[in-house]
Amino acid sequence: METKRIIEHFLQALKKTTITLEELEALFSGVRIDWNEFSTVLLCLEEDKTLEAVKSAGRTTRSPKLAYRYRVNKHLISSASRNLLNMDQLAYHSSVKLDYYHSVSVQEYEQDKQWIARIDQYIKHNGFPEEAAPAPERSFQLVSNEKWITDFGGETLLKRIGLWEQMRIYPVSDPLMLAVNPGLFDDPIRNECTHLIVENKTTFQALLPVLRDTAFHTLIYGCGNKITGNIDMFPLQYPVNHCEHQFFYFGDLDYEGIRIWYETNKQRPIRPATIFYEALLEMPFVIGKDNQRRNDASVQAFLTHFTQTQCEKIERCLTFGGYYPQETLTTSQLQLLWRREQWKQWIEMN
Numbered sequence: 477m478e479t480k481r482i483i484e485h486f487l488q489a490l491k492k493t494t495i496t497l498e499e500l501e502a503l504f505s506g507v508r509i510d511w512n513e514f515s516t517v518l519l520c521l522e523e524d525k526t527l528e529a530v531k532s533a534g535r536t537t538r539s540p541k542l543a544y545r546y547r548v549n550k551h552l553i554s555s556a557s558r559n560l561l562n563m564d565q566l567a568y569h570s571s572v573k574l575d576y577y578h579s580v581s582v583q584e585y586e587q588d589k590q591w592i593a594r595i596d597q598y599i600k601h602n603g604f605p606e607e608a609a610p611a612p613e614r615s616f617q618l619v620s621n622e623k624w625i626t627d628f629g630g631e632t633l634l635k636r637i638g639l640w641e642q643m644r645i646y647p648v649s650d651p652l653m654l655a656v657n658p659g660l661f662d663d664p665i666r667n668e669c670t671h672l673i674v675e676n677k678t679t680f681q682a683l684l685p686v687l688r689d690t691a692f693h694t695l696i697y698g699c700g701n702k703i704t705g706n707i708d709m710f711p712l713q714y715p716v717n718h719c720e721h722q723f724f725y726f727g728d729l730d731y732e733g734i735r736i737w738y739e740t741n742k743q744r745p746i747r748p749a750t751i752f753y754e755a756l757l758e759m760p761f762v763i764g765k766d767n768q769r770r771n772d773a774s775v776q777a778f779l780t781h782f783t784q785t786q787c788e789k790i791e792r793c794l795t796f797g798g799y800y801p802q803e804t805l806t807t808s809q810l811q812l813l814w815r816r817e818q819w820k821q822w823i824e825m826n
């Protein structure tokens with residue numbers, strides 16, 4: 477019953493322990509609702525003890541007589557919600573997991589339920605996909621909406637119910653912009669492949685001419701924040717499976733550059749390219765990024781890759797609203813640093 481669902485949702489979100497009849501009536505302000513239906517719902521909630529009449533407040537003279545004030549027993553609503561979840565869990569395919577919804581409001585489950593039901597029906601009729609498919613294609617197969625996974629929360633929901641991996645979805649992301657070292661592209665002897673991601677185009681163009689002279693297999697243009705969204709394209713664009721891939725990152729030394737590294741590092745392990753950052757720290761920083769916001773988690777994670785002295789220099793720079801743009805290093809300095817034998821030793825150590 478829609479009226480009961482609306483009232484229960486409201487009561488579950490209620491911060492107070494009591495509610496007036498007037499407040500309950502206000503839920504349906506501007507909506508035509510039958511008084512008898514409204515009254516029946518409240519009396520039903522009284523009967524199951526979800527609502528407990530405050531006797532001192534009295535009751536209406538109009539029949540059926542409703543209390544002017546109720547005490548709310550929200551734990552009983554929660555119990556009913558758990559029972560609903562348990563019943564639905566039994567009805568769904570065994571792979572659909574509802575554990576997440578036991579710790580959130582019933583409203584959230586009600587919002588997701590229509591999608592869960594459609595996914596459940598898909599699994600029961602088709603089983604799980606045998607081949608991977610792009611997100612829009614799989615989205616249309618599941619819920620008849622090609623944008624549901626990418627634009628309307630479908631990825632989050634599939635992860636909530638434990639089906640993201642089993643649906644074999646690969647994202648439709650912008651391609652990575654990368655250059656390949658032809659001398660190392662398909663070397664069967666090496667069991668490690670190394671890759672350098674740089675935040676800015678200027679740095680990418682400065683390093684590109686000497687890629688062949690380095691220990692790196694690729695040079696990747698991160699394009700600022702875009703790298704956080706398209707790094708998952710790497711295995712498709714560089715399908716070298718016989719080696720372990722190591723990633724290094726060099727970006728502007730400011731809060732935003734550190735945040736980009738941090739967010740990308742969440743998706744696959746990426747080390748700050750400390751040889752470049754150490755060279756930056758030998759120079760004076762410039763003022764101009766005092767409008768950026770600090771993310772303590774990202775800064776602390778970044779600093780673990782540096783010595784105590786270097787950490788102090790970085791903190792001093794950031795605290796004073798300063799930063800080191802990648803362009804602090806000239807083209808010749810960047811190329812000289814990337815050609816250094818120290819990279820090979822460092823890569824082997826890590």
